[in-house]
Amino acid sequence: MLSQSARPRIESSAASLLSPELMTQLEHMELVSRKIFRGRFKGERRSRRQGQSVEFADYRSYVSGDDLRFVDWNLYARLDRLFLKLFLEEEDLRFFTLIDASTSMDFGNPNKLQYAKQLAAALAFVGLCRADQVRVAPLSNARSGEARTLRGRHQVWRMLRDLEAIQAGQNVSLTEGLKTFCLRTTGKGIVVLISDLLDKEGYESGLRYLLAHDLDIYVVHVLSPEELQPTLQGDLQLVDCEDDDKADITISKPLLDQYQRTLAAFRQGARDFCLRRGIAYLPASTAHSVQSLVLGYLRERGLVR
Numbered sequence: 001m002l003s004q005s006a007r008p009r010i011e012s013s014a015a016s017l018l019s020p021e022l023m024t025q026l027e028h029m030e031l032v033s034r035k036i037f038r039g040r041f042k043g044e045r046r047s048r049r050q051g052q053s054v055e056f057a058d059y060r061s062y063v064s065g066d067d068l069r070f071v072d073w074n075l076y077a078r079l080d081r082l083f084l085k086l087f088l089e090e091e092d093l094r095f096f097t098l099i100d101a102s103t104s105m106d107f108g109n110p111n112k113l114q115y116a117k118q119l120a121a122a123l124a125f126v127g128l129c130r131a132d133q134v135r136v137a138p139l140s141n142a143r144s145g146e147a148r149t150l151r152g153r154h155q156v157w158r159m160l161r162d163l164e165a166i167q168a169g170q171n172v173s174l175t176e177g178l179k180t181f182c183l184r185t186t187g188k189g190i191v192v193l194i195s196d197l198l199d200k201e202g203y204e205s206g207l208r209y210l211l212a213h214d215l216d217i218y219v220v221h222v223l224s225p226e227e228l229q230p231t232l233q234g235d236l237q238l239v240d241c242e243d244d245d246k247a248d249i250t251i252s253k254p255l256l257d258q259y260q261r262t263l264a265a266f267r268q269g270a271r272d273f274c275l276r277r278g279i280a281y282l283p284a285s286t287a288h289s290v291q292s293l294v295l296g297y298l299r300e301r302g303l304v305r
Contacts, residue, residue, distance in 0.1 A: 017121040029304050030130045033190050033216045059083045093132040094189025101138035103241040104198045106168030108224025110286040116194040117163045118290040124159050138166045139177025171242050174199045178206035192218045217279045225287045
């Protein structure tokens with residue numbers, strides 16, 4: 001239970017991630033999986049499979065080993081055949097949001113990491129309002145603590161506090177971070193990776209770990225306006241913020257044109273890699289609000305409804 005002195009401080013910091021206006025718009029939405037997963041607990045969503053509840057769905061023929069409690073004996077008396085009653089089932093959904101908190105994400109105006117945390121907060125809020133199992137965490141290595149799984153609307157403040165605590169500088173490669181997540185995580189569900197994909201080791205190996213878990217995967221590729229349309233000029237020394245690698249360059253129009261071609265090829269390569277493997281690839285610029293991304297683009301792409 002939060003103390004009266006702690007609540008205003010938490011609410012103030014949480015407002016930077018999730019405004020009351022956005023929460024009002026999100027609380028009637030739900031996360032949507034492109035796959036059918038078996039939940040562990042009862043939730044607030046209607047399953048596309050049949051289970052055990054009070055709402056009748058259909059019949060199917062009895063096969064040896066079926067539970068006799070669900071045999072329709074009245075139908076048996078009329079047709080002399082055994083049929084099982086099927087019922088619609090409500091289930092929960094396992095939802096994971098993985099945030100790239102490497103130093104390269106601490107860049108841009110708006111800041112990419114802050115944008116990732118706002119997007120994670122919005123999606124997690126939708127899941128908690130629907131009693132789904134929700135976990136939000138930065139990519140980490142085996143030495144880092146494991147994120148907790150939250151469930152229920154009353155856990156919203158804890159989710160926001162966890163997100164507020166995420167700081168840039170966790171320079172774990174995408175491969176190592178996603179491998180660690182897969183080793184620690186069992187079961188099926190939706191996983192949303194929010195990253196700029198700027199990793200010298202590449203993103204392909206890490207995404208293959210997720211594919212091996214048969215998860216419903218979304219990649220939100222976040223870049224800042226400064227990366228999409230750089231305005232640099234003159235003689236500069238570029239320093240890699242993660243490994244201090246340096247390069248001396250002279251900014252010119254031909255160089256900026258080459259940069260745009262390289263960036264376009266990088267984004268198209270990520271899109272093609274994902275689409276060929278059934279991964280939803282969602283490009284995002286921090287110049288566009290999280291509200292427009294969730295209520296517009298992500299709704300159109302089917303992650304929320």
